[in-house]
Amino acid sequence: MKITGRNADAKMVAVHASEGRQSLQVTYGPKVENTLTLTPATPWDLTGRGDVNLAFDIYNPGSVSTQFFFTLTDASGRGQRRTGVIAAGASVTFYAPLTGYEGNVITGLRENPPGWQSKDQKLFWRNGDRAANMAQIKSISFETEALTAPRTLYIDNVRVRQSPPADPFFLTEIVDRWGQAAKEEYPVKIHSDAELKKAAKMELAELAASKGAPERSRFGGWAAGPKLKATGFFRTEKVNGKWWLVDPEGYLFFSSGIANVRMANLETITGYDFGDPAVRKIDPEELTPEDSRDIVPVPAASVGTRFLSSTLRRNMFQWLPTYEEPLGEAYGYRRTLHQGAVEHGEVYSFYKANLQRRYGAGYMQTWRQVTLDRMKDWGMTSFGNWIDPMYYDNQQMPYFANGWIIGKYKTLSSGNDYWAPLPDVYDPEFKRRARLTIEQVGREVKSSPWCVGVFIDNEKSWGLTDSVAHQYGAVLDALSKSTSDSPAKAAFSRMLRGKYKSIAALNAAWKTSFGSWDEFDAGVRVAAPEAAQPDLSWLFADYADTYFRTVREEIRRVLPNQLYMGVRMAEWGMPSEVTQAAVKYSDVLSYNIYREELHPESWGFLNKLDRPTIVGEFHIGSATDTGLYNPGLVLAVDQKDRGRMYEIYMNSVLANPMMVGAHWFQYIDDNVTGRAYDGENYNVGWVTNTDIPYPEMRDAAKRFNYTLYSRRYGKTK
Known part of the structure; x- marks a missing residue:
């Protein structure tokens, strides 16, 4: 077997062996990508043994927890990637189900509960192909990402084990009447309506006594800091080598906030559907994607056509209300899903039902004020993106508006269309939809000075940058179309005809033979x-x-005083051409950065761009003390570790002179059974599905937020 490392040094050592006398000591470098790969002389055959799982032992000698990734790759290049986290000083056996029902059942959850009882820790599915050929595994790898200091792990006893018989009820009645994990106990779990109301009463008293962070201006800026020019709206300015937002009164402002404070995307699939096709009708003029809308009720005329569409999904719940009960108003319908066990169907919001139980009559208005009070108490300076418009006139907490340009315009494929294909921006219909979307945002914002700026769209699949074909996939897709069918192809053809006076000249340059x-x-x-x-x-x-010019022109026309915050690019899709256009037209650059902290190898380029920049999304989660079966994208071992990692991340943002803020995604935990849109069942919330705050996160927020301005600015007299 061959052992190779990229930014990873490995050697056999006679310590920390869980089997035999030696273990593999691996020291990962402070790089963005660090990989140790084990390659056999001939591919491993993991079949012929019944249902199996692959297991290994890891010891972490370090002083902090470490997230790692485990990848299996077959002879044709298909892979499966999973992830886990190991606490400081811990020795753990991890495993990954490879074959059998437990490893392959499609449930609509990003991660299923374990299929059998074990003291070992199941790895969390990240991505890949579940059809990878287990009879032809050419390599396995152990990876870390975006470390800012070296870390060492000891790996031993990598083995394939026969899986025990799965519990036939491991997917049955896993959710109680409050939407919690029915078979798990954890610190913030609620056991009765009375307990839920008691927790609310205690928190409301604490919030009423809170004075919030000191030295804050009316808009959340630094009242004790220098006062700059006041324009009545938010703007940007570079002060002493650091970019800042400046609030409407002229005070320095740094946006520390939480995104996705809304009822949208909080439902889960129940397993029921409706025979009436009217529930699936989509108005082509709709301006808001389904996963960004509040619960869409099932029409009364359609309720009688309800039928069971997925026994698997329905059996996950111990309880669901009738439509006639008061809690029945938390039912809704999803006409389209991104992925899951069904294509469409009935949904239920346990969170909304729990608000009704927790606060009683007028629960939505109470929730609105409680949320505002929490933000003040936790020291947040603003909301993040995707805020329910009910907060737009709150006059207490700045916010960012958002819109999506959706519609029936032509599209292009970059070859990596994770969320959706790219729009054909040369199509007049795209421009019409952009105008309608931003006009709707304008009607909601009403030129309020509390609106810092506007995000339009999110994590577009611009293209990967690992090859010419991937980076320019959208252009190559356009070229494959006819000029009569594709406005983009027509535009590109005009440009090329203007540059090359003959097809022979283009062929000579491109080495083609058109x-x-x-x-x-x-x-x-x-x-x-x-x-x-x-x-x-x-x-x-x-x-x-x-693309960027079209959006900016509409924002300037409709909301001339608000900042254009860009498109919140994902780290996996940042071609240089897109970055340059964003620099040209955006007032603030925006990126979603799911790492333990900002890594200079990935983000050093921001210093060259010298533009104000904001983190649109990040999060950290744990599955050990939450009742959720998937922590999220960045892993902590528990809530205490999660709070520690939050502070490290935010301090890395605060120390970056280009950054003007960071927004955590999201306010509320996902459902145990996954959000309806795509099955994410992550511990990403500051509050649980019963609206109970995580104390460790609240305390970490106060430690960071209450002193952020003086630390960001530096020493003052």
Whole structure:
């Protein structure tokens, strides 16, 4: 077997062995990607043994917890990636089910509960192909990401085990009447309505006594700091080498907040559907995606056509109300889903039902004020993105408005269309939809000075940057279409015809053999795009410029005093052409950065751009003390560790002179049975599904937020 490392040094040592006399000591470097790979002389065959799981032992000698990733790759390149976290000083056996029902059942959850009882820790599914060939495994790897200091792990006893018989009821009645994990106990679990109301009463008293963070201006800025020019709205300014937001009164402002404070996307699939096709009707003029809308009630005329569509999903719940009960108003319907066990169906919001139980009559207004009071008490300076418009006129907490440009415009595929294909920005319908969307945002914001700025769209699949074909996938897709069917192809063809006076000249540059411009206009495949890279970059830059210019012009027309916050790019999709267009048109650059902290290897380029920048999303989660079966994207071992990691992340943002804020995603935990849209069942909330705050997160927020301004600015007289 061959052992190789990339930013990872490995050696066999005679310590910390769980089996035999030696273990593999692996020291990972302070890099973004650190990988140790084990490759056999011939592929491993993991089949022929019944249902199996792969297990290994890890010891962490360090002083902090460490998240790692485990990847299996078959001979054809298909992989499965999982992740786990090990506490400081801990020795743990981890395992991954490879075959059998437990390892492959599609439930609509990002991670299922364990199929059998074990003291070992099940790895959390991250991504990959569940059809990977277990008879032809060519490598396994142990990885870490975005470390800012070296970390060492000891790995031993990698083995394939026969899986014990799965509990036939491991997916049955896993959720109680409050939407909690029925078979788990954890510190913040509620056991009765009376307990829920008692917790609410105690918290309301604590919030009433709270004075919040000191030295705050009316808009949450630094009242004790220097006062700059006041414009009546938020703006940006660089002060002493650091970018800042400036609040409407002229005080320095740093946006520390929580995103996704809303009722949208909090429901879970119940397993029921309706025979009446009217419930699935979609108005093509809708401006808000389904996962960003509040609960859409099932029409009364359709309720009688209800039928069981998924026994698997229905059996997950110990209790669901009738439609006639007061708690029945938390039912709704989803016409489309991103992924899951069904394509559409009935949904239920346990969170909304718990608010009704917790606060009684007028519970939505009470929830609104409690949330505002929490933000003040926790020291938050603003909300993040995706805030329910019911908060837009709150006059207590600044916020960011948002909109999505959806519709029936033409699209392009980058080849990595995780959430959706890219819009064809040259299509007049895209421009019409952009106008309608931003006009709707304008009607909601009403030019309020409390609105810092506007985010439009999110994590678009611009393209991966690991190859020419991936980076310019959207352009190559456009070129494969005809000019009569694709406005983007027509625009690109005009640009190329203007540059190359003959098809022969283009062929010479691209090393292609197109017969004529007519053949080119009909649709062509560029099998080897490397020679065309300069032109592909030029075309893609025009595409990105058109997208950002279109959005900015509409925001300036409708909301001239609000900042354009960009599109919140994901770290996995940041082609340079898109970045340059964002720099040109955005008032603030925005990125979603799911790491333990900002890593200079990934984000050092911000210093060269020298533009105010904000983190639109990040989170950290735990599955050991929450009742949830998946921690999220960045892992902590428990809530105490989660609070520690939150402070480290925020301090890394605070120390970056380009950063003007960071927004945690999200306010409320996901459902145990997964959010309806895509099954995410993460511990990403500051409050549970019963609206109980995590004390460790609340305390960590106060430690960071109450002194953030003086630490960001530096020493003062």
